[in-house]
Amino acid sequence: MADWWEATGDTYLGRVxxxxxxxALIExxxxxxxxxxxxxxxADAVSRAQAALAGKRWLPELLRSAS
Structure with a gap:
């Protein structure tokens, strides 16, 4: 899933x-x-997190595979 999805303000960070x-940043x-x-x-938290998470391939627990 990390190949197709990234945490951004629109996809995740702005909604939680x-x-x-x-x-997410701790992980x-x-x-x-x-x-x-x-x-x-x-808004500042979302911007900071989006920049910090860019390219990290981090996924929320819901999107992580169980395997």
Whole structure:
């Protein structure tokens, strides 16, 4: 799935709470980046997360395969 989908403001990040954005960054980048995003306004958090997740092939748990 990571070959066809990427977390962007339109596809995921703009539709979930900042806590889920932070969790995505913790999983894909590092804990410090995730905690920094929690302090930002939503639009800024989405922009920061989109840039940080670009090319990381991170998927939300719902889209991860069970295999």
């Amino acid at each position: 709470p900042k806590s889920q954005i932070a969790q 894909a980048v590092e804990a410090e980046v995730g905690s920094e995003v929690e302090k930002l306004k939503k």
